[in-house]
Amino acid sequence: MIYLDLALRGGAVTILMLLALLLWRAPINLEGRLSVSALALSESAFLVITAALPLDLHPALLSNFTLLASFTPAATTWLIVTIFLDAPGQRWPWLIASLVTSIALYTHEAFPSLFSVCLPMSVVLYGALVILSLWSSRDDLVECRCRARPGFAAAIAGLALFLTAGQATGLLQEDGIILALLQATGTLVVSLAFAVWLLRPDANLWPGETTPDIDSRLPIHDEFADPALIASIKSAMTAGIWREEGLTIGALAGKLAVPEHRLRRAINQGLGFRNFSSFINRARIEAACAALTAPTQMNATVLEIAYDVGFASVGPFNRAFRAEIGYSPTEYRRITQTGASADSEKLAPIAANLH
Incomplete structure (x- = not known):
């Protein structure tokens, strides 16, 4: 059983490394390549240090592998939000939460008592990623991503959720052969399926600039x-x-x-x-820009304009406006009114692109 575990882990590590290398030749953006490479490295390190048969590694190498393995939650999150969230601004809360979880996992090596806190944090993170993968489909317009979401959620975040929840509840012993085999088998199967999906020549899977x-x-x-x-x-x-x-x-x-x-x-x-939000918001922001610069609406507040163009509150309006224009509505109104700022020159191509 121990040697089967090693064979499965060796196969999974090989596939992960090949996948990371092959994607550097694929027609996808840099963030997509980096996120896959980060997950491949961290998951491979995790497979090495959690093998059922402890490997005789140099202390310095073991320390580096442990550090890499600790960042598996962050790498997993980075990959999922890169594929399923097109707007960069929506990714930061997820990335910060995953980094906190990863840092806590690494810290528990020095303070073992923190392990009882790290596992619930991981369970919550992976559970939230499963929900994100499914819930965000309501706004998704890319057919290949919509079809892949249930399987992706179950394979990537679902496997991690199952394993961490099993440890947190005591159903899977941390040093047990059953947990080791589940980790190795699950990672190998998911890596194969993930490779088949990602290596298809379809750059539409990944976020990209559109105008x-x-x-x-x-x-x-x-x-x-x-x-x-x-x-x-x-x-x-x-x-x-x-x-x-x-x-x-x-x-x-x-x-x-x-x-x-x-x-x-x-x-x-x-x-x-x-995604549907960017489609609708493009028209709303165009109308908002016209209202913010219209002489007849100089007395209208930003909140009133936000309501008029279809936003439920000023917060989402400000975020959508800044994402599209690069300025807040208040800044945009000030710049266009004064007309003397150098920033007004930057607004010209943006406004032209909206129309």
């Missing part, structure tokens, strides 16, 4: 374009459907009397948006 224009942009993929549906979408947007507070893709599909999957494909493949 779509819902009024004039030609379809990205003609074979997926539905001219009649795209025309209906543009007509609805021109009529101001985006002003409806809490508008979802399901609600829009109902109003257009089309299946939700067809609407997702049309907005993604035909108009170039990766």
Whole structure:
């Protein structure tokens, strides 16, 4: 059983290392490559130091492997939010929480009593990642990601949740052969499935920069374009459907009397948006920019403008506005009113891109 564990771990480490190397030749962005490489390194180190048969490693090497292994929660989180959250601003809370968990795991090597705290932290983190993988699908327009979410959640975060919860509840003994075999087998199977999914030549899996224009942009993929549906979408947007507070893709599909999957494909493949929020917010921010600079609305507050363009509160409006424009609504109004700041020159290409 011990040698089976070693064989499984060796296979998993080999696949993880090959996957990390091959992705550096794939047409994906730098963050995608780095996140996969970080997970491959940390998980490989974890597999080495938790083998059922303790390996005779030099103390310095063992210390480095332990440090790398401790950052498995952070690396796992980084990969998941990189794939499933397109907006960088949405990733930071997850990354900070995962780093705190990883630091706590590393610290417990010096203070073993902290282990009883580290495990619940890991359970909560992985459980939240499973929920994130599934819940964020409501806003996702990329079909291949939507289909992969349940399996991805179960494979990556679900496996980690199962193993850490088993340890936290005492069902799996930390030094037991059963836990070791589950770790090795689970990682090997997940690594194989993950490699098959990631190595497909589909750069659309990963977040990327887009500069779509819902009024004039030609379809990205003609074979997926539905001219009649795209025309209906543009007509609805021109009529101001985006002003409806809490508008979802399901609600829009109902109003257009089309299946939700067809609407997702049309907005993604035909108009170039990766998630529904960015599609709706583009129109809202364009209207907000016009209102903030309109002489007739100089007395209107930022909150009033936020409500008028469809936001439920000023917080989400400020975040969406800053993500799109690079300034807060108040800063944007001040810059455009004075017209003397050098920053006003930066706003010209941004405003042109919105229209």
